[in-house]
Amino acid sequence: MYVKICGLSEPEHVATAVEAGADAIGFVMTRSPRRITPERAAELAAPVPPHVLTVGVFRGEDPQAVREAALTSGVRAVQLHGKHPHGDFTALKDLGVRLVRAVDAQADLRCGAYDEDLLIVDAPHAGSGQPWDWAAVRGRPSGQWMLAGGLAPGNVAEAVAAARPWGVDVSSGVETAPGKKDSALIRSFLKAARGLDV
Numbered sequence: 795m796y797v798k799i800c801g802l803s804e805p806e807h808v809a810t811a812v813e814a815g816a817d818a819i820g821f822v823m824t825r826s827p828r829r830i831t832p833e834r835a836a837e838l839a840a841p842v843p844p845h846v847l848t849v850g851v852f853r854g855e856d857p858q859a860v861r862e863a864a865l866t867s868g869v870r871a872v873q874l875h876g877k878h879p880h881g882d883f884t885a886l887k888d889l890g891v892r893l894v895r896a897v898d899a900q901a902d903l904r905c906g907a908y909d910e911d912l913l914i915v916d917a918p919h920a921g922s923g924q925p926w927d928w929a930a931v932r933g934r935p936s937g938q939w940m941l942a943g944g945l946a947p948g949n950v951a952e953a954v955a956a957a958r959p960w961g962v963d964v965s966s967g968v969e970t971a972p973g974k975k976d977s978a979l980i981r982s983f984l985k986a987a988r989g990l991d992v
């Protein structure tokens with residue numbers, strides 16, 4: 795099971811996620827209680843080993859703004875969340891980072907349909923921490939896709955059994971309040987998710 799821990803803003807939580815075996819970590823650089831600057835993302839990403847994918851999360855920004863933030867932060871992947879057109883992915887293809895498309899269950903769920911490398915299927919309200927009908931997408935997405943939206947250490951097994959994703963992505967479920975990550979919850983989530991290969 796591929797595991798991404800998103801919305802990190804403190805070095806302690808980056809270190810915890812890496813040590814506990816996260817495959818990817820996310821830095822939110824769009825409107826959110828978890829928003830950080832590209833410069834802060836660069837500081838946080840600097841010590842992250844190459845086997846961990848650092849992901850910059852964006853929603854609604856134009857490709858030029860995404861490009862500048864990605865170059866400043868040095869992230870290894872860009873996640874475009876929500877209703878970005880295909881052209882936004884095309885415009886970023888030469889950036890030399892992996893492209894992640896994050897959408898709700900109403901969208902085209904074929905990974906690669908927008909020339910992306912990874913797909914995330916999320917709740918209608920990104921970053922809200924609200925569980926949704928994970929079973930509704932079972933068998934629909936294709937390729938390398940992660941389930942997100944309302945996951946937490948205590949329900950990730952249920953969510954994976956319902957949707958059977960290739961990976962999982964969490965933010966609110968490893969926090970004590972919006973934007974306040976918790977190292978014990980990060981470790982618990984990784985422990986719970988790791989054993990869930992489908």
Ligand SMILES: O=C(O)c1ccccc1N[C@@H]1O[C@H](COP(=O)(O)O)[C@@H](O)[C@H]1O
Pocket residue numbers: 800801820822824825826827828851852853875896914916917920921922923924942943944945963964965966967
């Ligand atoms: O985390 C945010 O605040 C956020 C804001 C804007 C776009 C995406 C955001 N996060 C993504 O939301 C899911 C996690 O949701 P949850 O909090 O675990 O329910 C994940 O894909 C994040 O990358």
